[in-house]
Amino acid sequence: MPEPKKTNSGVYEWLDERLGISDIVELATHKRVPEHKHSFWYYWGGITLFFFIVMCLSGVLLLVYYRPGDEAYESVRQITYDIHFGWLIRSTHSWAANLMVASAFVHMFSAYFMKAYRKPREFLWWTGIVLLLLAMTFGFSGYLLPMDELAFFATKVGLSIPAVIPGVGPWISDMIRGGPEISSFTVSRFFALHVVILPALFIPVLMMHLGLVQKHGMSIPESEEAKPEHMRKTIPFFPNFAMKDLAVWLIALNVLALCAALYPWDLGPAADALKPAPMDIHPEWYFMSSFQVLKLFGNWFPGAAGEFIGLGIFNLGLVLWVAIPFFDTKTPAGKWGRRATWFGFFALTILVVTTVWGYAVLPPAP
């Protein structure tokens, strides 16, 4: 192969000497990506990243007209009904949020079952979990911002959960709410959280996550690792994998555009604290599982005890999920490796069953 073209352009040389562009080109041309029958799952991190970029861009556009505080509902009403294509921008933002969380879940479970959290990729696993929790906080805070009826009551329920922590619980809830009731203060707080604090936390962790993938390369499943090195197939990162990635992004863009245009996001009636909660009150689907579990435990153990136990079980599950790289260390998988796989199936089953259950018992919208 001849040298990559670095002659004939004085500008290129001038920039390269200062920015080291040829190092990046060198890296991109030599980097190779494993290819095997499970490669399909490699694209889900990229899909999640794509939706995150869409979130940033559509979020900035919404920021142009959104006004937190007392005018929150009115400004979202204007965006949805008065401003040209405002409904589409808002719908894109909402749909991309849901698709982003969904692809993050697929990415997480595929990494889990391919045991990608093993040495030396523990920090990829942990930064990934942090990113998912931040994404869910993004979702929770963003859900309130339109200040319609559903947003108001879903946030009310969500913020009453930390209140069951003995002692400091009520104080924590009041501090998050900015008062004993959800008000324009709450909206302003959630707005600051949603557009400044969370991005400031999310982006550095995301950079670390992406940098670590770069450092360690993609994890390969055990079936591949068992093969001798020369038997493993790889494809060049550039252009082959990058082009496939681009094609997947294009599919993601088309799915998003269809969802956003054909199923535009609704805006309910303005929040009214004196009206009873709507019958079909429910959180976003990614909180449905914990919503349903809390409801069940609330029936089994009356009072705050039910919520406290439900919450405890969820947090215990999360701790185990975080700690899994410490239990499942051996390649090829031994006893603990198989246990980890069963634990993964168990967690996935609980999540799916309680989510479906939550929707099944939901009364229809009036």
Place this chain on the structure above:
Amino acid sequence: MSDEIRPEQNPSPESDGSRRNFLKVAAGALGACYVGGMGYPVYRYLASPVEKAESATAVKEVVLDQAASLPKNTSLMFKFGSKPAMLIHHDDDTWTAVSAVCTHLGCTAGYEPNEKRIFCPCHGGVYDAKTGANVAGPPPKPLEQFQVKNVDGKVVVSRA
């Protein structure tokens, strides 16, 4: 890929070249469609207030309900379309309505009862209170003048 490295194996390099060009053009056109499909809604979204203001400037007439009781040698600021304008009730019981947007750099000018003139504080532009003519300072043009009519105790301001 191997065709590219060893072109002598390619039976018809010319048709391959044109196919390659066709694919490039097709990919470019498709890309342009995507950019346009996303760019157009975003442009209309951002331009929305501008378009709304433009339709507001199409306003031909403003009715000021309370203005007939305006005392002599005072003025009233009001919006003509999206832009500020002023109504002046002179000592001789005549009325003047002019745009309040200074023709120099767009500040809002105001009526000064003591001097009986329209003054823009930004750069000291002075206009005649009866006609809106630019009489001193930097303004290059007179203020736009509107027609004033008294109808049933209401003041109707309309574009000439």
